[in-house]
Amino acid sequence: MKAYRWVLETVRVDNASPFLKQTPFAVAFVGAVIIVMASPSINFTVWTSALIGMWGVILSTGLAALFSYVPTLARLAILIPALDLIALSAFRSGTGGSMSPFGSLIILPVIWIAAEPGRRYIVIAAIGTAIALTDLLGLGTTATSGDLLRSVFAPIIFAIGAAIINEVARQGRVQVEAVRRLAEEREVMLRGADDYTKRLRENEAQLRAADKLTRSVLDAVTEQSVVGTDVTGNIDVWNPGAERMLGLTAPEAQYKRFIYDFHLADELDERSRELNYPPGETVLTPGFSALVESARLGTPEVRQWTYVRADGLHVSVDVAVTRRVNDAGETTGYLFVATDVTQALEVSRLKDEFVGLISHELRTPLSSILGYLELLREDTDEPLSEEQMMYLSIAERNAHRLLRLMGDLLFTAQVGANSFNIDAVALEVAPLVRASIESANPVAVAQGVTMFAEVTDDLAVVNGDPTRIGQAIDNLLSNAIKFTPRGGRVTVAVSSDDEHVVVRLTDTGMGIPANELDQLFSRFFRASTATRAAVPGVGLGLTITKAIVDAHGGSLDVESEVGVGTTFIVRLPKVPALAE
């Protein structure tokens, strides 16, 4: 078994070792020597020559063994058949020259040479044949003319044979090569297919994991409804939150219902009207187009809507609408994530109600206090003494202050609840500012503060609520007077640029520390300079003023330096001057 395997290992058809190739010749040669020795009809005619030949073959066979053993010398293997031919030439001339029966031995080295890749071996084979058939060393008997003829003619025949062998061997090699390449290619392809399958399996596992994650997240969202649709609103995603909120299971909703089935038709119609019937993929359902308009244009939108449950009940919801896109960036549908805000709305409503109630309950007794104080003051039948009148005015002043505080408190609550109204009309700012200055004058005179008005644009017009803007200016003006020491100045300047009407109120007061400026507009905040100087106030005036200015689309800024003064800058969007 071992021997068999060794033979298989050694005898390789495509790449036989030089020793293996030499073996047939060596065996045949040994046979020839034995025949000469045994046969009486054949004798060594020239001993020297025959011996050289035999030694030559021994040498070449030894070399073949060496070359086989040392692979780096394999490229010299062609020397072996060449040596064989030379040895054969000598042996032949030693066994009778042209009469030698061993001419046919020549065929084996010739085949060897001819089978080597390359056309030049045909020539080498021909030359080798000529040498082998010639008495190269001149040791044999005298050559005849037949010998000469043979040494010319035979090599030609051998050369032709060598050419054929060479070609056949070449083709054989080409075929072997082709088969080998094919086998290699198949191997590569097979490996590729294997890799591909493996990658596919990995991708599939990743996809499955991602899908599982998405699904578990969707399933975990039970307080929000997550609904996905295609571009026409047909539902294809319906999470447990949607089941709870809208009262249908996923199989009941998916691919059977449209998202706008769950909206109040009136709300959709109204929104559609507001957006002037936006074009969308769905001309037949303008309500749906309105619902997704913002998302369709690429801006996710959160808006309050009313959902209609499967059982007909209404749910107030904040719905975030976003776009679903494919790999190419095209819109494939929309996602609707809705939060139930019924409770939040209820809380907000209760808060408003509470504020309203409180303001009513507090204003009623205050109204009585102020009213009866007035009756007391104006009682002509029994006029009060001067001292009594002074006490009365103190009581009145404080009651008024209480009333103002309550008004401010109510207003900030309304601002917080976003429920205060602006009744906007085209409004000239300059007269409003003059009126504020006039009404603030008594206080300013009492405080010893001088007021200046600098109106550079007398016709500046804004779109605003006169009461509210008046209130804002009053607040800023009363602050300016309040925080300015006796002998100081308050300047109110009205000007306008391209876009805004600008009112600047500059005082020469105590100023506000720079690190407190950013908190200035927060509720109940009071600057340290104000509290240190014990200037009365609760810290609502600026909050209210800012809310009013913001509600008019304007801005309120402040610049201040402690000990130098403060400037408040009100900017309100300008509208074209009233037609004269």
Place this chain on the structure above:
Amino acid sequence: MIIPVGTAAPERDQRVRVLIVDDSDDQRNLLRRYFERAGCDVRDAATAEIAIEAYALVTPDLAVIDLILPGMTGWQLAVRLGADNPECIIAITSVLDVEDYPDRHASLPKPVSGAHVRQMLHDFVPKWHAA
């Protein structure tokens, strides 16, 4: 609609007849005093229901109505009175914001002062002449 005044003294006829509807005693009395000082003939009612009975007997020239009342509200009373007596001038008085008042009526937002009352009479009641 003209209701005969009957046996009332002639100088009383010249005075503006005012009906005050307010559930708060203090407020009602305060308003009564203001209007009396302004030279008006005042009746009052603590509820809308009493007011309806009162104006059925004597039609006032002016009704001063508080919005928040027990039972029938000031808003409802204003509508009802407007339908029953279109000639009667209505003034709304309330602690609520003026925006919440029903439209097309005079207003006396609380706290009310004597000056407010006189201004309102001057603006809305032609029959009234300041003393």
